[in-house]
Structures are given as structure tokens and as C-alpha cells.
Amino acid sequence: xxxxxxxxxIGGRRCPARRCSTxxxxxEPAKQELGRLARIRIxxxxxxxxxxxxxxxxxxxxxxxxxxxxxxxxxxxxQIVGLLVPGDMVGxxxxxxxxxxxxxxxxxxxxxxxxxxxxxxxxxxxxLEHRMLVAMSHELDAAQDWMLLLATQNVTERVATFLxxxxxxxxxxxxxxxxxxxxxxxxxxxxxxxxYLGTTVESISRSIxxxxxxxxxxxxxxxxxxxxxxxxxxxxxxxxxxxFDPPRTDIRRxx
Amino acid sequence: xxxxxxxxxIGGRRCPARRCSTxxxxxEPAKQELGRLARIRIxxxxxxxxxxxxxxxxxxxxxxxxxxxxxxxxxxxxQIVGLLVPGDMVGxxxxxxxxxxxxxxxxxxxxxxxxxxxxxxxxxxxxLEHRMLVAMSHELDAAQDWMLLLATQNVTERVATFLxxxxxxxxxxxxxxxxxxxxxxxxxxxxxxxxYLGTTVESISRSIxxxxxxxxxxxxxxxxxxxxxxxxxxxxxxxxxxxFDPPRTDIRRxx
DNA sequence: CGAGGACTTGAGCCAGTTCAACTCATGTGG
DNA sequence: CCACATGAGTTGAACTGGCTCAAGTCCTCG
Numbered sequence: 001x002x003x004x005x006x007x008x009x010i011g012g013r014r015c016p017a018r019r020c021s022t023x024x025x026x027x028e029p030a031k032q033e034l035g036r037l038a039r040i041r042i043x044x045x046x047x048x049x050x051x052x053x054x055x056x057x058x059x060x061x062x063x064x065x066x067x068x069x070x071x072x073x074x075x076x077x078x079q080i081v082g083l084l085v086p087g088d089m090v091g092x093x094x095x096x097x098x099x100x101x102x103x104x105x106x107x108x109x110x111x112x113x114x115x116x117x118x119x120x121x122x123x124x125x126x127x128l129e130h131r132m133l134v135a136m137s138h139e140l141d142a143a144q145d146w147m148l149l150l151a152t153q154n155v156t157e158r159v160a161t162f163l164x165x166x167x168x169x170x171x172x173x174x175x176x177x178x179x180x181x182x183x184x185x186x187x188x189x190x191x192x193x194x195x196y197l198g199t200t201v202e203s204i205s206r207s208i209x210x211x212x213x214x215x216x217x218x219x220x221x222x223x224x225x226x227x228x229x230x231x232x233x234x235x236x237x238x239x240x241x242x243x244f245d246p247p248r249t250d251i252r253r254x255x
Numbered sequence: 256x257x258x259x260x261x262x263x264x265i266g267g268r269r270c271p272a273r274r275c276s277t278x279x280x281x282x283e284p285a286k287q288e289l290g291r292l293a294r295i296r297i298x299x300x301x302x303x304x305x306x307x308x309x310x311x312x313x314x315x316x317x318x319x320x321x322x323x324x325x326x327x328x329x330x331x332x333x334q335i336v337g338l339l340v341p342g343d344m345v346g347x348x349x350x351x352x353x354x355x356x357x358x359x360x361x362x363x364x365x366x367x368x369x370x371x372x373x374x375x376x377x378x379x380x381x382x383l384e385h386r387m388l389v390a391m392s393h394e395l396d397a398a399q400d401w402m403l404l405l406a407t408q409n410v411t412e413r414v415a416t417f418l419x420x421x422x423x424x425x426x427x428x429x430x431x432x433x434x435x436x437x438x439x440x441x442x443x444x445x446x447x448x449x450x451y452l453g454t455t456v457e458s459i460s461r462s463i464x465x466x467x468x469x470x471x472x473x474x475x476x477x478x479x480x481x482x483x484x485x486x487x488x489x490x491x492x493x494x495x496x497x498x499f500d501p502p503r504t505d506i507r508r509x510x
Numbered sequence: 511c512g513a514g515g516a517c518t519t520g521a522g523c524c525a526g527t528t529c530a531a532c533t534c535a536t537g538t539g540g
Numbered sequence: 541c542c543a544c545a546t547g548a549g550t551t552g553a554a555c556t557g558g559c560t561c562a563a564g565t566c567c568t569c570g
Contacts, residue, residue, distance in 0.1 A: 071399060074495040077407040081399040094389050099396050126381040133388045134349050140391060141354045143398035144326060144336040150405040151453030152332040155526070190549060198406030203526060205550050222549065240329045410558070445517060458558060460518050477517065 023061075023111075030125040037113045037121070043104040049090070052101040058112045059091030065108025066187045069100040070195070080196040082143070083188070085169055089135055093119055105188045150198045153238055158197040159207040160237035163217070164244045167227060182227040183220065190222065211236070278316075278366075285380040292368045292376070298359040304345065307356040313367045314346030320363025321442045324355040325450070335451040337398070338443065340424055344390055348374055360443045405453045408493055413452040414462040415492035418472070419499045422482060437482040438475065445477065466491070 023034060041060070043049055050056060052072060062084050069082035081100060084090055090102065090110055113121075122129040149158055167184045186193070190201045197204065208225075211217045216233050218226040227233055234241050278289060296315070298304060305311060307327060317339050324337035336355060339345055345357065345365055368376075377384040404413055422439045441448070445456045452459065463480075466472045471488050473481040482488055489496050 069399070071403045073403065073407060073493060075493065079403045079406045081402045092392055094385075095392055095396075100399060122385075123381075126378075126384065129381065129384055129388060130349075130377075133384060133391065136388065136391045136395060137347055137350055140395050140398060141350075143395060143402065144324070144355060147336045147398065147402055147405060147453075148326045148328065148334045150402060151334045152328060200527065201549075202528085202551085206526090209550070238328060238330065455559065456517075457519085457560085461558090464518070 026127060026131070027125070030121070030128055033121055033125075034113065037117050039112050041110045041112050043108045043110070045104050045106045045108075047104045049102040049104060049108075049110070050098045052098060054098050055096060056091050056098050056115050059089065059093060059115050059118050060110045060112030062086050062088050062090060063109040063111050066105040067108055068103050068105040068188070068192060068196070070103060071100050078195055079198060080192060081146075082139070083196065085187070089132075091115065093122060093132060105192050155197070155199050155203045156207045156210065156236055157238040158199065159193075159204060159211070160233050161239060162193065162197060163225060163227065164233060164237055164239075167230075168244065182230060184225045184227055186223045186225060281382060281386070282380070285376070285383055288376055288380075289368070292372050294367050296365045296367050298363045298365070300359050300361045300363075302359045304357040304359065304363075304365070305353045307353060309353050310351060311346050311353050311370050314344065314348060314370050314373050315365045315367035317341050317343050317345060318364040318366050321360040322363055323358050323360040323443070323447060323451070325358060326355050333450055334453060335447060336401075337394070338451065340442070344387075346370065348377060348387060360447050410452070410454050410458045411462045411465065411491055412493040413454065414448075414459060414466070415488050416494060417448065417452060418480060418482065419488060419492055419494075423499065437485060439480045439482055441478045441480060 023031060026034075039058075040063075041049075041058075043065070049067060052070075064086055067084040067088075067090060068080045069084065070078055070080050072078045083105065084102075090112075092098065093115065122132065149161060153161070163184055163186075166186055167182070170185055188196070190204050194201045194204050208217070208219070211233070212219055214232075216227075216229045216236065218228050220226055231241070234244050237244070278286060281289075294313075295318075296304075296313075298320070304322060307325075319341055322339040322343075322345060323335045324339065325333055325335050327333045338360065339357075345367075347353065348370065377387065404416055408416070418439055418441075421441055422437070425440055443451070445459050449456045449459050463472070463474070466488070467474055469487075471482075471484045471491065473483050475481055486496070489499050492499070
């Protein structure tokens with residue numbers, strides 16, 4: 001593992017993450033302690049953060065980039081069971097071994113804590129453990145949403161749903177022009193999309209090109225897709241419009 | 256909702272569940288408080304415990320029976336995203352509305368607590384909240400296992416996996432003879448199996464009958480299947496044998 | 511006994527996979 | 541600077557696992 005450990009200890013207040021889930025909305029003492037323990041880790045696209053079955057030695061938060069949570073059947077078939085984007089928690093507390101491989105789907109920066117130390121903090125600050133519980137509850141909801149998608153929806157519906165999720169997940173600090181033109185940033189490759197949506201790159205490509213031909217979207221480049229006709233994209237997704245239209249509801253990215 | 260509320264308050268120690276996840280291994284004061292709040296609820300097969308989107312007014316534990324956690328797309332397609340068997344937690348703390356419908360897949364008895372009261376207890380007894388976190392962590396693992404199954408495995412593999420999970424989940428207090436003869440109790444209908452495995456009753460039936468013809472299993476009645484050749488069933492499941500053979504590992508039922 | 515539900519079986523069809531070929535962008539070394 | 545390899549994405553064509561529709565059996569229950 002060719003990982004650069006930047007030893008810089010950063011205080012919670014100086015945490016470079018815009019929406020670092022760990023460090024916001026917690027009491028000052030907890031924030032102080034977290035800051036003392038925090039370490040930055042940087043991964044290049046493709047690098048493994050934690051292998052499947054590996055011991056979990058640290059937990060943390062994604063500051064930038066994308067991680068994929070991936071499971072592999074013993075014959076090699078793989079499935080991405082979650083994507084972690086900035087603000088998401090990495091790793092699992094009170095679980096010695098990971099049940100998923102965690103890999104960088106793009107260049108990624110993490111804010112990490114040793115799992116042991118973090119768990120001690122959880123014991124000292126029940127508010128932190130409470131936040132973990134709420135976060136995990138959301139992850140479980142997202143996982144259940146994804147099960148419904150994988151089990152019942154066709155490829156076009158999956159792709160449409162994915163694009164809508166990416167649109168909602170796209171950072172609110174993007175240039176305003178980008179937002180009104182409805183450009184969705186797709187942070188992962190077609191291959192990862194296929195592994196996440198439970199299909200193949202070919203099927204992904206066909207669905208996307210079909211949407212292009214029917215004028216629903218426009219491809220700027222493979223990672224940037226303009227949503228020309230949002231309501232038709234929502235129709236294609238097979239979901240209730242209220243799940244994607246503003247006001248924001250509680251459907252979340254699987255993770 | 257035609258639910259009988261038996262007002263009987265039961266102390267944790269007298270909890271009729273053999274492996275009530277809430278009431279075991281916790282401190283005496285917490286147990287006392289839980290006992291004061293506990294109420295028994297009984298549902299007939301097919302009854303709805305909590306509808307999708309409904310407010311969650313209580314949480315609890317399954318004492319007997321099976322609940323299905325079910326999601327419905329707005330066009331009617333449905334998927335069971337989890338089964339709750341005795342010992343499993345029902346409901347979600349710190350979440351006002353359910354994102355799944357919870358229905359009795361068989362006659363079911365629950366040990367319930369008002370959500371509000373239970374959440375207050377969680378605040379007073381961090382050990383309880385810690386248990387919730389660990390339980391939810393296991394549920395999330397199971398959900399991710401199930402995503403892999405739904406996205407990558409064929410129907411025969413899904414059915415084999417399901418039978419193996421049922422075999423492991425079968426209560427250890429079954430008659431000894433039943434255990435050595437490897438009779439798996441299937442607590443749900445083919446229709447629910449299909450909704451859980453993301454397929455149809457017809458495909459379920461064909462896979463099961465194929466296993467019968469090849470001598471892997473024997474059907475005693477639709478709800479009782481004898482595993483004649485466990486290692487071949489494990490082969491069919493497409494999983495690593497270590498996941499199902501004793502010693503018990505940490506693959507769990509999706510929930 | 512008849513109705514209804516659960517399960518099984520058969521036959522045809524189709525969405526999506528597989529395999530193969532192609533374009534295009536990027537990078538590498540001579 | 542070009543030749544070439546490599547990887548990502550797209551497109552075409554054929555194949556197939558599982559779905560759909562339809563018709564059966566068996567069991568339970570009123």
C-alpha cells in the first residue's frame with residue numbers, strides 16, 4: 001500500500017472538509033480531542049484503503065474524492081455496495097474486520113482516526129456515538145433503497161436514478177452557472193458505474209446513449225453530463241418525483 | 256390495523272424470548288426500566304405492523320414469527336429488503352418515519368417499547384445506544400451481502416444461499432433429530448421468497464425442483480426442506496464454504 | 511363439494527449479457 | 541515527432557436466463 005501519511009495534526013475547526021460529518025455540530029471538548037487524533041491520508045485512484053477481510057485499523061471521513069465499497073464473490077464477480085463521497089464516514093467502529101474492500105475510485109483525501117482511539121472517544125462522548133448511530137441508520141436506508149433498485153429496476157431506470165443521485169450529491173459550492181445548466185458530475189468510470197448498478201459497461205453505455213438520442217441528457221465528456229430534461233429523467237428513473245425534486249427528501253446515496 | 260395489545264408489562268428477566276436482543280447482557284437498572292416499558296403485540300400473518308412512510312411510534316424485538324421489511328416502487332413493484340426473525344430489532348430509533356413497510360409474514364409476537372420512551376432510555380443508558388449501533392452495523396453488513404447476491408448471483412445461487420441462511424438461522428432449540436437430519440424450516444411462502452430473492456415464484460419453484468431432481472435437497476412439505484447434500488448446496492450457492500460451515504462466521508441474514 | 515390459494519410445470523419471448531470490433535484519448539519510448 | 545500500446549467508451553450481433561402468460565395439481569377451508 002503506497003499511502004502517504006501526512007503527519008499534520010489538524011484541529012476540528014481547521015478541518016479542510018466543507019461538510020466533515022465527524023467534526024461538525026459537536027461539543028467543543030469532543031472537537032478538541034478529535035482534532036488531536038486526526039491524521040490526513042491521501043490515496044491515488046485505484047489504491048486500496050482497506051482490503052476485504054482486513055483488520056480495520058482506522059476510521060475517518062472523506063474530505064475529497066470518491067471511495068468505492070466493493071464485495072467480491074470467491075469466483076471473482078464483484079459488486080460495489082456503496083460509494084463514499086466527501087462528508088461520508090469511512091470504516092466501521094466496533095468491528096474488527098471489514099466485510100468490504102474500500103478502494104479509491106478517484107484521487108481521495110481522508111481525515112482519519114485510529115479506530116481504537118476513536119472508539120475510546122465514543123465511550124467518553126455519547127453524543128459522538130449517537131451521531132454514528134444516526135449516520136449508520138441513513139446508510140442502512142440507502143442500502144435498502146439500493147436493494148430495491150438492484151432487484152426490481154431495469155438498466156435505464158438504474159442509470160437515470162444514478163444520475164439523479166449524482167445531481168443531488170453534487171457539491172453546492174460548484175459554480176452557479178454549472179448548477180443552473182444542470183451539469184451532473186459523474187465522479188466514477190463507466191466500469192464502476194456498472195459494478196455499482198449491477199450491470200455491464202455495455203448496457204450502461206447503451207442506456208446513456210439512448211437518453212442522449214431522446215434528448216434527455218447531453219454528454220459534455222464522459223464524466224460530465226448535462227441534464228437537459230430533468231422531469232423526463234425522473235420519469236425514466238421509475239421513482240416518485242417527490243424523491244428527487246426539491247424540497248429535498250430523505251432518499252440517499254447507498255453506502 | 257387489527258392488533259391486539261396485551262397490556263401485560265413484562266420484566267426483562269421474564270421476557271419470553273429466548274434470545275431477546277434488547278433484554279440480554281445489559282445492566283440491571285436498564286433492564287428494570289425496559290421491563291416497565293415493554294408491551295406485547297401480536298400480529299396475524301399478513302397484518303401490517305408499520306406502513307411505508309408511516310410514523311414510527313414504537314420499536315421492539317421479535318419474540319416469535321417473521322416480519323418482512325418491504326419497499327414498493329410507485330408503480331407497484333415490490334422487494335423485501337429484510338426479514339426479521341426472533342431476536343431481531345423492529346423499527347428504527349431517531350427516525351420519525353419508516354422507509355419500509357413492516358408486515359407479518361407469519362403469525363408474529365413482538366416485545367415493544369414506545370419509540371419516544373425508548374429513545375429517552377437510550378440517552379440515559381449509553382450502553383443501550385451502543386448495542387443499537389452494533390446491531391445496526393450487523394444489519395448493514397447483511398444488507399451489503401444481499402446487494403451482492405441480488406446484483407451478481409443467478410436464481411439457483413440465491414435459492415441455495417437462502418436455504419443455507421435459513422439452516423443457520425434455525426433455532427438451536429429444535430428437536431435434536433431435526434437438526435441432524437438437516438431439515439430447514441422455511442418460515443415464509445414462495446411468494447415472499449421470490450420478493451426477497453428478487454425473482455418470481457416460478458423461478459424459485461424451478462430452482463428448488465431442480466435441486467430435488469439432482470438429489471441435493473428433499474421436500475418434506477413446502478415449508479420444510481431436508482438438506483440431503485449440504486456441501487453440494489454450498490457449491491450451488493456460489494459462496495465460499497467457510498461462510499456457511501461451522502465454525503460460524505459473520506455472514507448474516509439481510510435485515 | 512366448490513372456491514381459492516399455494517405451488518408446479520410448460521412454452522415463448524425479450525432485456526441484457528457476451529463476444530467482438532471499433533473509435534478516441536492518453537501516454538511512452540525510440 | 542511519430543509509432544505504438546493501453547485503457548475507456550461505444551456499437552453491433554448473437555445468445556440465453558429468467559420473465560410472462562397459461563394451465564395444470566394439490567391442499568385447505570367454509
